[in-house]
Amino acid sequence: MLSPSQFIEKHRPAGGRRSSKRDFIVDVFLRQSGHLGADELVTLIRNEDARISRATIYRTLQWMVDAGIARRVDFGDGKYRFEHSYRHPRHFHLICRSCQQSFEFLSSDIEMLLEEVANARRFTPSESVLQIYGKCEQCQTGLPDTTPRVPLELVFARDALRVAIATERSGLAFYQRAARLARDPRGRRVFERLAAEEREHLSTLEARYRELTEAEPQLEAQPAFLFFKSASNGLFAAGVEELSAPGVADREALRIGIRCERASYRFFKQYGERFEESEGKRIFLEFADEEREHFELLVREFRALVARQRSRKVKPRRTTSTPEKATTVRRASRPRAGTTRAGAAAGGSRKRA
Amino acid sequence: MLSPSQFIEKHRPAGGRRSSKRDFIVDVFLRQSGHLGADELVTLIRNEDARISRATIYRTLQWMVDAGIARRVDFGDGKYRFEHSYRHPRHFHLICRSCQQSFEFLSSDIEMLLEEVANARRFTPSESVLQIYGKCEQCQTGLPDTTPRVPLELVFARDALRVAIATERSGLAFYQRAARLARDPRGRRVFERLAAEEREHLSTLEARYRELTEAEPQLEAQPAFLFFKSASNGLFAAGVEELSAPGVADREALRIGIRCERASYRFFKQYGERFEESEGKRIFLEFADEEREHFELLVREFRALVARQRSRKVKPRRTTSTPEKATTVRRASRPRAGTTRAGAAAGGSRKRA
DNA sequence: ATAGATGCAAACCCTTTGCACATTA
DNA sequence: TAATGTGCAAAGGGTTTGCATCTAT
Numbered sequence: 237m238l239s240p241s242q243f244i245e246k247h248r249p250a251g252g253r254r255s256s257k258r259d260f261i262v263d264v265f266l267r268q269s270g271h272l273g274a275d276e277l278v279t280l281i282r283n284e285d286a287r288i289s290r291a292t293i294y295r296t297l298q299w300m301v302d303a304g305i306a307r308r309v310d311f312g313d314g315k316y317r318f319e320h321s322y323r324h325p326r327h328f329h330l331i332c333r334s335c336q337q338s339f340e341f342l343s344s345d346i347e348m349l350l351e352e353v354a355n356a357r358r359f360t361p362s363e364s365v366l367q368i369y370g371k372c373e374q375c376q377t378g379l380p381d382t383t384p385r386v387p388l389e390l391v392f393a394r395d396a397l398r399v400a401i402a403t404e405r406s407g408l409a410f411y412q413r414a415a416r417l418a419r420d421p422r423g424r425r426v427f428e429r430l431a432a433e434e435r436e437h438l439s440t441l442e443a444r445y446r447e448l449t450e451a452e453p454q455l456e457a458q459p460a461f462l463f464f465k466s467a468s469n470g471l472f473a474a475g476v477e478e479l480s481a482p483g484v485a486d487r488e489a490l491r492i493g494i495r496c497e498r499a500s501y502r503f504f505k506q507y508g509e510r511f512e513e514s515e516g517k518r519i520f521l522e523f524a525d526e527e528r529e530h531f532e533l534l535v536r537e538f539r540a541l542v543a544r545q546r547s548r549k550v551k552p553r554r555t556t557s558t559p560e561k562a563t564t565v566r567r568a569s570r571p572r573a574g575t576t577r578a579g580a581a582a583g584g585s586r587k588r589a
Numbered sequence: 590m591l592s593p594s595q596f597i598e599k600h601r602p603a604g605g606r607r608s609s610k611r612d613f614i615v616d617v618f619l620r621q622s623g624h625l626g627a628d629e630l631v632t633l634i635r636n637e638d639a640r641i642s643r644a645t646i647y648r649t650l651q652w653m654v655d656a657g658i659a660r661r662v663d664f665g666d667g668k669y670r671f672e673h674s675y676r677h678p679r680h681f682h683l684i685c686r687s688c689q690q691s692f693e694f695l696s697s698d699i700e701m702l703l704e705e706v707a708n709a710r711r712f713t714p715s716e717s718v719l720q721i722y723g724k725c726e727q728c729q730t731g732l733p734d735t736t737p738r739v740p741l742e743l744v745f746a747r748d749a750l751r752v753a754i755a756t757e758r759s760g761l762a763f764y765q766r767a768a769r770l771a772r773d774p775r776g777r778r779v780f781e782r783l784a785a786e787e788r789e790h791l792s793t794l795e796a797r798y799r800e801l802t803e804a805e806p807q808l809e810a811q812p813a814f815l816f817f818k819s820a821s822n823g824l825f826a827a828g829v830e831e832l833s834a835p836g837v838a839d840r841e842a843l844r845i846g847i848r849c850e851r852a853s854y855r856f857f858k859q860y861g862e863r864f865e866e867s868e869g870k871r872i873f874l875e876f877a878d879e880e881r882e883h884f885e886l887l888v889r890e891f892r893a894l895v896a897r898q899r900s901r902k903v904k905p906r907r908t909t910s911t912p913e914k915a916t917t918v919r920r921a922s923r924p925r926a927g928t929t930r931a932g933a934a935a936g937g938s939r940k941r942a
Numbered sequence: 943a944t945a946g947a948t949g950c951a952a953a954c955c956c957t958t959t960g961c962a963c964a965t966t967a
Numbered sequence: 968t969a970a971t972g973t974g975c976a977a978a979g980g981g982t983t984t985g986c987a988t989c990t991a992t
Binding site: 310312330332333339341343345346349350352353354356357358359360361362363364365366367368369370371372373376459460463465 | 686712818
Binding site: 604643645 | 981
C-alpha cells in the first residue's frame with residue numbers, strides 16, 4: 237500500500253518543478269485528518285515554524301486539488317475547506333451547525349438512486365454533493381464526546397470487510413441450497429465446490445476482520461462509514477429466495493448464480509476502482525476478483541450443462557433428472573411458494589424492507 | 590389555494606412596517622420561476638424601471654428568507670441563489686456545469702436513507718443539501734431544448750396525483766384479494782366495501798389527473814419532479830404479496846391492511862404537511878385523510894372480529910366460517926395447492942404472530 | 943538560462959454594515 | 968414622533984492576481 241510520499245509522487249503532475257515550500261505544505265496538510273480551511277492551514281504552517289505566504293498556501297491548495305491529492309468542499313459558510321484523499325474515498329457529510337464538526341459517510345444505495353434520477357433527466361452526472369446539516373450528538377446532549385478517535389482509514393477497511401463478509405455469507409447460503417436442490421450430480425458438485433470456496437474465503441475474511449479489530453479495540457465501536465445497505469443484506473439474498481421458487485432446475489439455479497455473481501462482481505469492482513488507494517480499496521478489488529472467477533466458472537458450467545442436455549435430447553439415455561421433485565425440499569424449508577414465484581416473475585424489484 | 594399576495598401576507602412577520610419598495614421587490618421575485626442571484630434580481634428590478642439600491646435588494650432577500658418566502662441555495666460557485674417557496678416544496682438540484690441551469694427533484698427514498706444515516710450517528714438533522722453536478726442533456730448533445738416549459742407547480746401536482754393513484758391501485762388490489770380470501774362474511778363485506786371505496790376514489794383521482802393533463806397538454810411529457818419510488822410501486826404492494834402467504838385468515842388480513850393503511854397515512858401526512866401551500870400539498874393531505882379513515886375502519890373491524898371470535902369460543906354455535914375453503918379460490922389461480930392448504934389449516938386459526 | 947515558484951500588496955467578488963435621510967404607523 | 972426602511976459608500980471576508988524576485992533544473 238502507498239505511503240504518504242508515494243501517494244504524493246503518484247499524483248505529482250509532470251512538467252512542474254519541485255519546491256521545498258510546496259512539499260512542506262503538502263506534508264503538513266496530509267498529516268491532518270479532518271477538513272481544513274485555508275486559514276487554518278496557514279496557522280498550522282506558522283506553528284511548524286515556517287514563514288510561507290498566504291498566496292502560496294492558496295496556490296498549493298489549488299495545486300493539490302488539481303493533482304487529486306485534495307478535494308475542496310463547501311460547507312456553505314462562505315469559505316472552502318479542503319480534505320486530502322489519501323486513503324479517503326469520496327464521501328458525503330453530516331455537518332454540525334453548532335460545533336462545525338463534520339462526519340463522513342458513503343451510501344451506495346443513495347448513489348444508486350441518484351443515478352436513477354440523473355438518468356431520468358438524461359443528465360450526465362460528474363459529481364454529487366450531499367450534506368446533512370443539523371446537530372451532532374454531543375451538541376445535542378451537552379455530553380462530551382467519549383468515543384475515541386480512530387483513523388477513518390480503519391473504519392473504512394472494517395466496513396469494506398463487513399460488506400464483503402455479508403456478501404460471502406449470502407453466497408454461501410445460496411450455493412448450499414443450490415447444492416441441495418441440484419438434480420444433476422455434476423451440477424451438484426459445482427455448487428458444493430463453490431459453497432466450499434465461499435466457506436473458506438469467508439473464514440479468511442473473518443480472520444482478517446478479527447485481526448483488524450483486535451489491533452484496534454475501539455474500532456468496532458465506531459459508527460459506520462459505509463452505508464451499503466443493499467450489499468450488506470447480501471447480494472445473493474434475492475438469489476436464495478429465487479431458488480425456492482417452484483420448478484427451479486439446475487439450469488435455472490446456475491442462471492441465478494450467474495446473475496448474482498455478476499452483480500456482485502460489478503458492484504465490488506465499481507467501488508473498488510473508484511476508491512482511493514487504501515486497505516478498503518484492496519478488499520473491494522480482491523473480492524471483485526473472487527466474484528469474477530465464480531462468475532466465469534458458473535458460465536462454463538452453464539454452457540456444459542446446456543451441451544449435455546442437448547446431446548441427451550438427441551440420443552436419449554435413461555433420465556438422470558427428476559428422481560425427486562424439488563417440491564419436496566421446498567415444502568420442507570419454505571411453505572409459501574406461491575408468493576415467491578410471483579415475486580420472481582416480477583424481477584429483482586421485490587425487496588421488502 | 591393561496592394567491593401570491595395571500596402567500597406573502599401569510600408569511601409577513603408581525604412588527605415590521607410595509608414598504609412599497611420591498612413589496613415591489615418581492616413581487617418581481619415571486620414572478621420568477623428559477624433561481625436568482627442577488628445581482629440578477631437587481632437587474633430585473635432596474636429593467637422594471639425602478640431604482641432600488643443593491644443594499645435594499647440584499648436586505649429584502651434576507652427578509653424573504655427569514656419570512657419563509659424564499660430559500661437561499663448555494664451552487665458552490667461563490668454566490669448565493671434564491672428561489673421562492675410559493676407552491677414549491679423544498680427539493681434537491683441537478684446543476685449543469687456548462688450552462689448553469691438547474692433542475693429540481695425530490696426523492697422520498699433518498700430522504701428515508703438520509704434519515705437512517707443520521708439516526709445511526711445520533712445526529713439531529715435540520716436540513717439536507719443534495720446537488721448532482723454534471724452536464725444537462727442539451728449541453729451534452731448540443732441540441733436545443735425542445736421541451737416546453739411548464740410551471741413546476743403543475744408537474745408537482747401531476748406527480749402527487751401519480752403517487753396517490755399508484756397507492757390507490759395497490760390498495761384496490763389488496764382489498765379485492767382480501768375479499769376473495771375472506772372466510773367470515775362480515776369480514777368479506779368490509780373488504781368489499783373498502784375495495785369499492787378505493788375503486789371510486791381511484792376514478793376520482795384519475796379524472797383529476799385527466800383534467801390536469803388535458804388542461805396542459807405538455808404536462809405529461811415533463812420529466813418527473815417527485816421520485817417517490819417506493820410509494821409509486823404502491824404502498825400496499827407488499828401487503829398484497831403477504832396476503833398470498835398460506836394461513837392468512839381474516840384476522841391476519843385485517844392486520845396487514847391496518848399496517849399498510851397506517852404506513853400510507855403517515856407517508857402522505859408527513860409530506861403533505863411539509864409541502865408548501867399548493868395543489869400537490871392538497872392532494873397529499875386529502876389522500877392522507879382517506880387513508881386515515883380506512884385505517885380507523887379496519888381497526889374497528891379488527892376489534893369486532895376479535896370480540897366475535899372470543900364469544901364464539903365461549904358459546905360455540907354452528908360454524909359460520911369455511912362454507913367454502915379459501916383454498917378453492919387459491920387453487921384456481923395457483924396450481925400448487927398442497928402446500929397452501931396444509932399451511933392454511935395449520936396457521937390459519939390458531940397461530941397469531 | 944529559463945520556466946516555474948514565491949512574496950507582497952492590491953484587486954476581486956459578493957455581501958454586509960454604519961450612518962444620514964426618508965417613510966410609515 | 969418614534970420606530971423602520973432606504974441609499975450611499977465604505978468595510979468585510981475569503982480568495983485570486985500582477986509583478987518583481989527567487990530557485991530548481
